Amino acid sequence: MLFGTIVGSLADKQGRKRACITYCITYILSCITKHSPEYKVLMVGRILGGIATSLLFSAFESWLVAEHNKRGFDQLWLSVTFSKAIFLGNGLVAILSGLFGNLLVDTLSLGPVAPFDAAACFLTIGMAIIMSSWSENYGDPSENKDLFTQFRGAAVAIASDEKIALLGAIQSLFEGSMYTFVFLWTPALSPNGEEIPHGFIFATFMLGSMMGSSVASRLMARTSLRVESYMQIVFVISAASLLLPIITNFLVAPSGVKGGGISFSGSIQLIGFCTFEACVGIFWPSIMKMRSQYIPEEARSTIMNFFRIPLNIFVCVVLYNVDAFPITVMFGMCSIFLFVASLLQRRLTVISEIQKSRSQDWSMIKERDTESEPLND
Template identity: 90%
Template sequence: MELFYMIVFGSLAAIVAALELSKSSKDRINTSSVFNAFKNNYLLVYSLMMAGDWLQGPYVYYLYSTYGFGKGEIGQLFIAGFGSSMLFGTIVGSLADKQGRKRACVTYCITYILSCITKHSPQYKVLMLGRILGGISTSLLFSAFESWLVAEHNKRGFDQQWLSVTFSKAIFLGNGLIAIVSGLSGNLLVDTLGLGPVAPFDAAACTLAIGMAIIMSSWTENYGDPSENKDLLTQFKGATIAIAADEKIALLGAIQSLFEGSMYTFVFLWTPALSPNDEEIPHGFIFATFMLSSMLGSSFASRLLARSSPRVENYLQIVFLISAASLMLPFITNFLGLPSGHKGGSISVSGLLQLIGFCTFEACVGIFWPSIMKMRSQYIPEEARSTIMNFFRIPLNIFVCVVLYNVKAFPIAIMFGMCSIFLFVASLLQRRLMVISESQKPSKCSSCVGISFNDYLN
């Protein structure tokens, strides 16, 4: 079975390398040297930010367990993180639009560094505070940086299509290569050097501090709506009405919540799905394989985004259908009654089939991220970009909290089947979004959104 893991990893690595090396002029977008300098600066910062996040991920649960906490208490800590993101995410998003996106990015660094520091304490209340700070940080990571990028890109007058280059590269590096390197670095610190499970959090804090220094020294400030006479409540009202007034924005939010909700559920459930009887599986190697699959998807997405056809709205329908089929595998293998492994043994035949499906799903994740970023840059009004993006995360965080709270109430196969249904619904909503976008001219749509949003605020 060890040979199987190596074959899967090696095959994926070869495909990624082949895709990158075989890109033709049709698969690339010609850009200027000024833009390349801007893009590379952002990619460096984004990679450091993602490294700070990825270094922590594999060791959060393990650290809590070494402090003597049980599954119930650890589950409460995780719920606190997602609940914090849900409660405070929209507030910090609105503040980012009003007070400045660069300032919000610096705030992300500070709050996440403080969250890392709390990991040194075995006290439950201190760790709970760290989870709350981590939830706020997550909201900023997935809204403020993208909002700053889009606004700064437009302010500098770069071609709109060039955004696709930055998006695809950011996912290729941040959610692929950096994730793999961070996982290996964490393993080096904890296992090889024997520095303990808190060492990756210290490394993350240092990485975030370096990124913050680059932001403060090289980024300029930009705003959504800095008007002094518009308080947070007015911002919330304007963002809510903008979502309700434009079906495309509402559909985009629903699609994002359905896909990301399924993705986070997958993150929690892939380990017990592959080892239902405590089979011996190489968690770190499998994680690296998933990240390589994500790199494959983002590499493929860069080719799609470089061309005018097919449009993002079209091909994402297929991506969601493939994702739905991939996460249906645990349900199918359970229904067919395929043989499972035994405690301490190697992965079963059922697990091998699911692993292939999970790698396929991760490839779809790699395509999804730069594609949804591209659509958000087109459809979400600039005045409240961070606010609206965090509005989208409210149903996502509610969904994840419910899953965490009831993770023992339903069989794993049923949970994956539910995610598959959500992804199928996302495909249907994506088709609706495609129909609407094709029936309206982009320029007319953009103008209408901007006017209606400002009208509602004034």
């Protein structure tokens, strides 16, 4: 929240390509710190990792959108690119990376730090590709703005445009629930220490996310269907899927037997969790598409990192108090947040439709005035 937000926001001023290279460098250094047993060194690694994560979730998307528009490509292609990025990157490559990491640690017995060394190698390759083939683009290079001015401009843009504010709130609510879910699914499926196949379950989650991104690509390819419309349904479904741990807790008698395989209630919850991951797969390319439409180009990275401030605060507060509340309460809170996100999405849809209607009416008036000018002459 502290370091990543500041460094990530520099991308608009210093250049998105440069920010992506910085991501590679900071994450390589973060991976190197894993070789040290010293807490201070490891903490430096977490700071570097925080900076890299903020750059990962803002600089690359900002560079892509700017480059896409600069080259005059069809806007529909952007939706396809986002969908493929989630399908291949967040899904298929995540599964292959997990298997490769397992190969390095268990099969080849290279130790638990080996996956970080492998990651550093891939980051080096990625950095070489960026440096050799990408062109640079900026947010607003014409004005000499310091960091405080950038943040103030981003805050003004969010406060003055309700669509941007709604988009930021929706993103924070969904991602906050998603990151909380990451810490909750393991104790939810094994409350009595059941021996569950964590790797297989994670791969199943990634498969669900891939299916969701595939569905999103088909939905966004339909010009008659707006992203804002179907995302309301996605948020409601995701809210319902995280209610399953609460429902099974009331309807299915808890087992007091320690160990064993996954329980019946755990199997039901697993179905709900896979459904939620499918919603996550739809969410990512869809929110990217909406950000490309509503966030102004000159402050794209700054505003995107601004959105991550309440998200990081929320996750920190939840994790700090995770032992203070039953797991069902935590899932209930996430479900409420997702339902609120659906309401905000509904509001965003209404506002965008009203503005689109006004824009069409204004275009018709201008066209009519243009046609009447020769007659007036």
